[in-house]
Amino acid sequence: MSGEFRFSFGPWNIHEGHDPFGPAVRDSIAFNRKLGLYRQLGFGAVQFHDDDAVPNLNDLSPAQIAKEARGVARALKRHGLAAEFVAPRLWEDPRTIDGGYTSNDARCRKYAIERSLRCIDIAQELGTDLIVLWLAREGTYIREAKDSRVATQRILEAVNTMLAYNSKIRIAIEAKPNEPMDHTYIPTTGHALALGQASVDPARVGANIESAHAILAGLDPSDEMGFALAFDKLWTVHLNDQNGLKFDQDKTFGSVDLRRAFNQVRILDIHGYGRGGEWVGLDVKAMRTQKKPAVAHLSNSREIFLRLLEISRSLSDARLKAFIAARDYEGLDLYIMQSLLGK
Numbered sequence: 001m002s003g004e005f006r007f008s009f010g011p012w013n014i015h016e017g018h019d020p021f022g023p024a025v026r027d028s029i030a031f032n033r034k035l036g037l038y039r040q041l042g043f044g045a046v047q048f049h050d051d052d053a054v055p056n057l058n059d060l061s062p063a064q065i066a067k068e069a070r071g072v073a074r075a076l077k078r079h080g081l082a083a084e085f086v087a088p089r090l091w092e093d094p095r096t097i098d099g100g101y102t103s104n105d106a107r108c109r110k111y112a113i114e115r116s117l118r119c120i121d122i123a124q125e126l127g128t129d130l131i132v133l134w135l136a137r138e139g140t141y142i143r144e145a146k147d148s149r150v151a152t153q154r155i156l157e158a159v160n161t162m163l164a165y166n167s168k169i170r171i172a173i174e175a176k177p178n179e180p181m182d183h184t185y186i187p188t189t190g191h192a193l194a195l196g197q198a199s200v201d202p203a204r205v206g207a208n209i210e211s212a213h214a215i216l217a218g219l220d221p222s223d224e225m226g227f228a229l230a231f232d233k234l235w236t237v238h239l240n241d242q243n244g245l246k247f248d249q250d251k252t253f254g255s256v257d258l259r260r261a262f263n264q265v266r267i268l269d270i271h272g273y274g275r276g277g278e279w280v281g282l283d284v285k286a287m288r289t290q291k292k293p294a295v296a297h298l299s300n301s302r303e304i305f306l307r308l309l310e311i312s313r314s315l316s317d318a319r320l321k322a323f324i325a326a327r328d329y330e331g332l333d334l335y336i337m338q339s340l341l342g343k
């Protein structure tokens, strides 16, 4: 079985270049102009935060939110694009300073749940059943601030509330071990899937795996993907790259460790990723030094993915099997390296 690959990204991946130490360096590109770039760059679907689709949704009634979202659905149609998923942005509002679902303030937890339900409404209007949960601030700066058992149960309750609110949606949890928090609850795919199994409807909880997040947890992204694939739980991916254990860099896919990227492409391809309608999301950030419109990191990531796919598919099955049967992993190693080097 081989994969079928179509590509997506989020509007946040075309970015003004601000970082924690300096302001924007490029003009903003309006959302509608960004939509016009997707096809040109080789992409067919948009990943959304709830407020990418409906800015200021906190100030709108559910009916107004639905109306705005229908306008976005029409714009997608005009551009020939699909909506892949919608994710509640639970890390910017003052009410989520101490986390959303795990906040120590009951009013803030209530806000986080309400916001998540509006996110589901938006997904419904955009024609997707997939909700991504990146649990950005569900964690602590100091351990004594929250009780990890209680926090885990609160995240589970939130997931259950969302599943009960709409019987069609599926939730892909995006694990990350740190940043913005010192320690995040649900730091790995294993945690995410265990939580899903404990939910009221395990069949509707899966994973979004981001390469950089796995690396930050000290794990290999392709093995994380294999783990989720073993349970048919890999519902989307955020491919990118990452230089060691530091802040989340969202570098161009394959630009740090080509072999690590190759193995992600390979595990996806071998197990038919995409045949169930899954998209390949590229969660990559342009360098701050790049002049506008700064979109090459997207098309470059896609190109690197496709080139690695070609290399993976060009490997001789017989040779791979022979190396494995002879337990000649030195030979296998060199064969892979030569293939990556274009020899």
Ligand code: XLS
Binding pocket: 049, 087, 088, 132, 133, 134, 174, 210, 238, 283
């Ligand atoms: C974090 C993200 C984030 C989610 C969606 O890595 O890119 O935006 O994927 O909430």
Ligand code: MG
Binding pocket: 174, 210, 238, 283
């Ligand atoms: Mg991501």
